[in-house]
Amino acid sequence: MPRIHRTLPPKGTRIGIAFSGGLDTRTAVAWMSRQGLDVYAYTADLAQPDEKNPADIPPSALKHGAKVARLVDCREALVREGVTAVQCGAFHLTSGGKRYFNTTPLGRAVTTTAIIRAMREDGVDIFSDGSTHKGNDIQRFFRYGVLVNPHLAIYKPWLDRAFVEAFGGRKEMSEYLVSVGMPYTMSTEKAYSTDANVLGATHEAKDLERLDASMRIVDPIMGVAHWRPEVRVEPEEVTVELARGVPVAVNGKKGASLFETFVTLNAIGGRHGLGMSDQIENRVIDAKSRGIYEAPGMAMLSIVYERLLSAVHNENTTDLYFSLGRRLGRILYEGRWYDPEALVIKEALTRWVAGAVTGTVTLELRRGDDWTLLDTRAVRSAYDPHKLSMEKTESAFSPEDRIGALEMQSLGVLDNRELLLHFAKALGTGSGAAANPLLGDGSDD
Secondary structure, eight states: OSESSSSSOTTTTTEEEEOOOOOHHHHHHHHHHHTTOOOEEEEEOOOTTOOOOGGGGHHHHHHHHHHHHHEEEEEEHHHHHHHHHHHHHHOOEEEEEEOOOOOHHHHHHHHHHHHHHHHHHHOOOEEEOOOOTTHHHHHHHHHHHHOOOTTTTEEEEGHHHHHHSSSSSOOOOOHHHHTTHHHOOOOOSSSSEEEETTEEEEEEGGGGGSSTGGGGOOOOOOSTTTOOTSOOOOEEEEEEEEEEEEEEEEEEOOOSSHHHHHHHHHHHTOOOOTOOOOEEEOOOTTEEEEEEEEEEHHHHHHHHHHHHHHHHHHHHHHHHHHHHHHHHHHHHHHHTSSSHHHHHHHHHHHHGGGGGEEEEEEEOOOOOTOEEEEEESSSSSSSOOTOOSSSSSOOOOOOHHHHHHHHHHHHHHHHHHHHHHHHHHHHHOOOOOTOOOOTTSSSSS
């Protein structure tokens, strides 16, 4: 039996929907319920900064025809996954040195698995959401849903040709809600769309699909528009303490929970506009899209974590952190955060790398990503100024030791010289200093 319903399931069927409270999911709930389905609406509380109170969203689902509407608390779980992503460096997109912190993929991993668990409690085995066929989320929702419930079936209105033909745009959806007595009062129409959670905000589509429309058209929701000259931003010093790679205190104050500590990081980073980036990315269908991202808390945590990481671990370990982390970032982006290959990487990096990253970092924040490290104190540090001090101190090795080391290296250097001369002659560059200015013609060997 196909897992994906191409048309509406039979009347009387229970169907669960990830309900955001926006125009699209309101339309879907109203339409499916009036087609005879028993609609169960699930709203994730992600401490999303674009909502005043997520608890206000489920009642609107009931008004639009849902039989049951629940708020699913995902706040603490989402912050835990965000911290894990930082511990693993699970970020594959960078532009000009600025990262995208995979905040939407992390949100989908936590939201979907939590909602599907809630659906199982309610005896609901058909899942719906507002994702379209052109984006990444349709794959993420599908994979995480089936992972949690192997008996899950899928019905997505935006894959149903009848629904798409009837409600292909915002105008048609608005008119339908008016016709059923549920008019939708849209907020001020923006030049882009926004999706957000406590880890970060994503702005994309509409005007932002044009590359001549810059970050300047965005009104940040997690911080200040640091590029606007009239926005005043005062320098600020902040000290963040990590224990085994997890933030436990900010400016000496311990939060009541990991969530509370992260909210503090968001607030501090946000008032400086830290962690905003403009990215062109490759969606899972291998076509490019563009987004403007905010992630002040993730950015600050990443700065602190990688500073301590560089003090604690040797270069081979940090190289694995960056290379495996980039691979893990793409895995996360594709909706595979809980797949075995992801678990292998996360286990290695959180246990054997993050496990030793304990200490404090103090930095001065200015505007945007303009910041300076002021102090680094690692509990267990491989950095020791006495090892390589330029002053007269006791050293672990003597000048004679270094002479011996250099003499040993000459063996390999001379072997390399012979090989390069061989290639130069074999490629027909001829002999002589003119043809081979770096090595000469080898006649002096």
